[in-house]
Amino acid sequence: MTLTPFVRHTGKCAALARANVDTDQIIPKQFLKRVERTGFGPALFHDWRFRPDGSENPEFELNQPEAAGATILIAGANFGCGSSREHAVWALAEYGFRAILAPSFADIFYANCCQNGVAPVRLSGDGINELLRRCRAGRGAYTLTIDLEVQQVADAAGFMRTFAMEPYRREMLLRGLDEIGRTLLEEPRIAEFERGRV
Amino acid sequence: MVHRFAEGPALLYVDLHLVHEVTSPQAFEGLRQAGRRVRRPELTVATVDHNVPTGDRSLPLDDPIAAKQLDALASNSRAFGVELFDLASPQQGIVHVIGPELGLTQPGMVVVCGDSHTSTHGAFGAFALGIGTSEVEHVLATQCLVLSKPPTMEARFTGRLSPGVTAKDLILALIGRIGTAGASGHVLEYTGEAIRALSMEERMTVCNMSIEAGARAGMIAPDETTFAYLEGRPRAPGSHNWGRVVAAWRQLPSDPGAQYDRRVDLDASAVGPQVTWGTSPGMVTDITGYVPSPSDFPTADEQQAVERALAYMALAPGTPLAGLPIERVFVGSCTNARIEDLRAAAQVARGRKVAAGVRAMVVPGSQRVKAQGEREGLDRIFREAGFEWRNAGCSLCLGMNADVLRRGERCASTSNRNFEGRQGAGGRTHLMSPAMAAAAAVAGRLVDVREWEVGIA
Numbered sequence: 001m002t003l004t005p006f007v008r009h010t011g012k013c014a015a016l017a018r019a020n021v022d023t024d025q026i027i028p029k030q031f032l033k034r035v036e037r038t039g040f041g042p043a044l045f046h047d048w049r050f051r052p053d054g055s056e057n058p059e060f061e062l063n064q065p066e067a068a069g070a071t072i073l074i075a076g077a078n079f080g081c082g083s084s085r086e087h088a089v090w091a092l093a094e095y096g097f098r099a100i101l102a103p104s105f106a107d108i109f110y111a112n113c114c115q116n117g118v119a120p121v122r123l124s125g126d127g128i129n130e131l132l133r134r135c136r137a138g139r140g141a142y143t144l145t146i147d148l149e150v151q152q153v154a155d156a157a158g159f160m161r162t163f164a165m166e167p168y169r170r171e172m173l174l175r176g177l178d179e180i181g182r183t184l185l186e187e188p189r190i191a192e193f194e195r196g197r198v
Numbered sequence: 199m200v201h202r203f204a205e206g207p208a209l210l211y212v213d214l215h216l217v218h219e220v221t222s223p224q225a226f227e228g229l230r231q232a233g234r235r236v237r238r239p240e241l242t243v244a245t246v247d248h249n250v251p252t253g254d255r256s257l258p259l260d261d262p263i264a265a266k267q268l269d270a271l272a273s274n275s276r277a278f279g280v281e282l283f284d285l286a287s288p289q290q291g292i293v294h295v296i297g298p299e300l301g302l303t304q305p306g307m308v309v310v311c312g313d314s315h316t317s318t319h320g321a322f323g324a325f326a327l328g329i330g331t332s333e334v335e336h337v338l339a340t341q342c343l344v345l346s347k348p349p350t351m352e353a354r355f356t357g358r359l360s361p362g363v364t365a366k367d368l369i370l371a372l373i374g375r376i377g378t379a380g381a382s383g384h385v386l387e388y389t390g391e392a393i394r395a396l397s398m399e400e401r402m403t404v405c406n407m408s409i410e411a412g413a414r415a416g417m418i419a420p421d422e423t424t425f426a427y428l429e430g431r432p433r434a435p436g437s438h439n440w441g442r443v444v445a446a447w448r449q450l451p452s453d454p455g456a457q458y459d460r461r462v463d464l465d466a467s468a469v470g471p472q473v474t475w476g477t478s479p480g481m482v483t484d485i486t487g488y489v490p491s492p493s494d495f496p497t498a499d500e501q502q503a504v505e506r507a508l509a510y511m512a513l514a515p516g517t518p519l520a521g522l523p524i525e526r527v528f529v530g531s532c533t534n535a536r537i538e539d540l541r542a543a544a545q546v547a548r549g550r551k552v553a554a555g556v557r558a559m560v561v562p563g564s565q566r567v568k569a570q571g572e573r574e575g576l577d578r579i580f581r582e583a584g585f586e587w588r589n590a591g592c593s594l595c596l597g598m599n600a601d602v603l604r605r606g607e608r609c610a611s612t613s614n615r616n617f618e619g620r621q622g623a624g625g626r627t628h629l630m631s632p633a634m635a636a637a638a639a640v641a642g643r644l645v646d647v648r649e650w651e652v653g654i655a
Contacts, residue, residue: 018506019499020378020478024617029598033249033263035223035270037331047619052605076499078379081412082615083596084314085221086330107383107414108314108328115332166346168205179332180234183340186201186209190237190342193200193211 003117005176009098010145011071015135016061019076023109026080026088040087041094066140074131075102080109089116099146101153103128114169117176119146121153127161134159148174200342207346213307214324215337216293217244217280219271220598221312225335226274237341239279243302244271246284247292249598252561252588255285264599278338291564291590294318294532298402299566301431305420305447310337315532315614316415317408321401322428323420323450325385328409348414349459351384355392357467362648364542365400366534366612366631368392368464369407370472374482376462381413384460387452388418392466398427399536406533407614410479419451471647473519474616474629476507481616483519485634485646491515510618511626512606519644522628526609527558527639528621529585529632531595534612535563537570539632543612544576546636546647552584553642559586559601561593585639597622610638 031043048060056063062070073092079102080088089112092100099119113120123131134155135142144155148170154160165173172179183190200209222244229235236242249264259265268285275282283289289296294315297303305323310316312334319326329343337343353372373380386408388401396404401418408416425444428434435443470484481504483490489508492501492515508515513522529535529543540562552558560580562568568590571577577587594601595613603609603625612635613620616627628644637647 019503022478022615022617024596024615024620028619028623029596030623032220032598033261033267035227035267037224037227047623052624078382078412081378082314082409082617084312084328084330086224086312086332089330104379104382106379106412108330111333112330115330166206168203168207168344168346171205179344180232180336180339183209183336183342183344186342189201189209190211190340194238194341197211 003176003178006098006117006119006148006173008145008147008149009071009119010143011098012069013072013074013131013135013142013144014062014067014070015132016073016075017132020078020081021075022082023080023085023088024082027085027091032085032087037090038094040091044091044095068140069096071096071098072144072146073097073100074128074135075100076128077103077125079105081106084108086112086115089113089118093118101128101131114172115179117173119148119173121146121163123153123161123163130159203344207344209342210308210345212310212337212341212343213241214297214302214309215242216297216309216311216316217242217334218248218293218311218313219246219267220248221331222274222334223267223270224331225312225338226278228335229278229338234339236278236280236338241341242280242338243297244275244280244282245290245293245296246271247590248592248596250285250591251599252591252593252601255589260600288565288569291566292532292535292592294406295536295563295567298322298398299431299564301428301434304428304434305424306450308343310343314409315406317413318402318406318532320405320408320415320417321398322424323417323447325415325417327415348383348385351381351386351413351460351462352458353386353388354461354463355388355390355466356463357465358392358395359466359469362633363469363471364631364633365396365403367469367472368466369404370474370479370482370629371469372462372464373407373411373479374472375464376411378410378478378480379412381408381411384413386411386413386416387458388416390466393418394421397538398423399538402536403533407479410614420447471631471634473634473644474627475511475513475519476504477510477616477618478507479614479616479629481507482629485520485644487519489513489515489517489519520646522608522644523642524608524610524628524638524644525556526603526607527556527635528561528594528609528611528613529559529635530561530563530593531613532563532592533614534632535561535567537567539612540567540571540576541574543632543636544579546633546650547583547585547640548579550583550640552639556639556642558584558639559588559594561588561601562590564590583640594621596620610635610644
């Protein structure tokens with residue numbers, strides 16, 4: 001699978017100021033029956049976005065006019081907890097998000113992001129709170145630039161924070177690497193290991 | 199470990215890869231598009247569990263989209279040479295139930311599966327991780343997983359469990375203490391007297407919910423209980439090898455006095471039956487407790503989360519949990535659908551009746567568990583009490599099949615997640631042990647099973 005590399009992205013932000021957003025909310029189970037990697041975007045946050053009668057819930061954060069066209073999601077701690085379903089990342093990506101900013105992520109979700117060219121960016125709780133404030137104040141016009149090369153998040157009004165990411169994951173995102181192809185370069189080592197295995 | 203990359207992470211060799219219908223079709227499709235094969239089909243085992251019907255299994259299935267996913271797994275298994283336990287197989291069941299019961303899961307193994315509850319297999323002293331679909335494809339193609347060494351955390355349970363209190367209560371109490379991100383990034387090792395005293399099935403219940411504490415994996419050191427459980431299982435090492443293999447397994451436990459990056463202590467004897475009141479497994483308290491108020495929590499974030507949870511659960515602060523009326527009961531899931539779980543629930547249900555207006559279902563974790571239950575007459579006990587006795591699958595734990603809660607229904611459930619909508623859009627889940635769920639079915643409301651005469655051990 002070839003991925004779009006993530007080097008530097010400038011985009012509009014949307015705020016979802018909730019902690020522990022689980023993957024059951026990101027993509028509810030009734031949409032997991034597809035055998036493709038596509039088609040999940042319309043169901044992103046389905047039970048929050050839509051009312052029981054199918055109409056849009058105007059109170060949900062992403063349904064606010066200010067959130068239209070956002071490519072960066074700013075969220076609370078432990079984002080993506082629960083189920084391992086990669087469908088959650090496929091749904092976020094298809095909806096248009098290229099990066100998620102949060103104080104912390106669930107481990108499997110974090111890895112799934114990196115496998116799909118979506119940048120999971122960890123900032124301190126203070127940093128996220130400041131971004132949430134600026135995003136709200138911007139009323140739909142708040143944009144951020146995420147530069148993975150220098151591991152920095154910045155806006156046009158003086159906000160600037162650096163973030164950490166494992167070098168291996170960062171490299172994958174920067175180069176849009178196919179992890180399988182990369183591992184298969186080590187095939188001789190795998191074969192050798194197998195010979196020594198009971 | 200096969201190799202360590204210059205950038206840090208290791209290439210880990212996977213000894214057992216379990217596959218199911220929901221998180222694998224895109225992975226097999228990826229292999230096909232790249233012209234790759236499954237590197238070690240004999241280390242890969244597939245079953246159907248997430249979306250299978252637990253009632254009538256005659257084909258064609260009522261749900262054509264689910265059928266397509268099952269067909270995809272069948273054709274992928276055939277095309278890539280992977281063993282499949284399908285709907286017709288007597289070995290079919292929840293992936294985390296069949297791995298252990300067939301003896302596939304063994305101490306010291308690296309076990310992966312495209313499912314977060316893979317942590318279950320850590321009960322055997324295996325390193326067991328849930329992975330995403332891209333990683334499933336990676337393991338299929340390379341038999342390896344790329345992983346950085348996670349930090350460690352010890353959860354030490356001192357004392358012994360009181361009567362009526364179970365492994366489920368232990369793990370819920372731990373999550374209540376440390377929170378759903380309390381072990382984030384860590385491998386959680388469960389130690390202490392209370393853990394040593396648990397059966398293998400109880401240990402699986404504990405390790406199963408490691409992910410609900412945010413842990414990368416959960417683990418219990420193998421001991422005589424582990425070896426006795428595995429001996430003679432269909433896929434466990436044979437008798438000619440047994441002594442040698444067990445000798446190797448005995449070398450696996452952490453050294454006495456091993457240093458962990460973090461540690462938490464919990465007095466098992468002080469834990470009572472646990473019931474969740476909110477929309478995350480960490481929102482839990484003793485059955486003798488009350489629904490908390492948002493103002494009981496220190497941070498604005500927590501207060502907001504509790505407020506949302508109480509609104510969703512339709513609960514007012516200060517409401518006693520005991521006495522809360524329920525409409526549905528689910529005994530099942532990879533957490534609590536093994537034979538000991540069904541026995542515990544049956545012991546409560548024996549000679550009693552499910553309360554009027556309550557729909558209660560028992561969904562065995564595997565067809566083998568179901569058959570065992572039937573040999574022991576548990577099916578009769580449940581049926582006579584008014585429980586439905588169904589076929590194996592994930593069922594109402596995540597509601598991918600027809601087993602779902604209706605909007606507003608309140609359910610006493612032995613599963614692992616009480617997230618909003620988890621068991622059905624608008625459904626309200628209270629997590630608890632099998633005995634507590636069975637007692638709730640009979641009473642029609644949440645009750646303290648310790649007050650019941652069930653001859654609990």
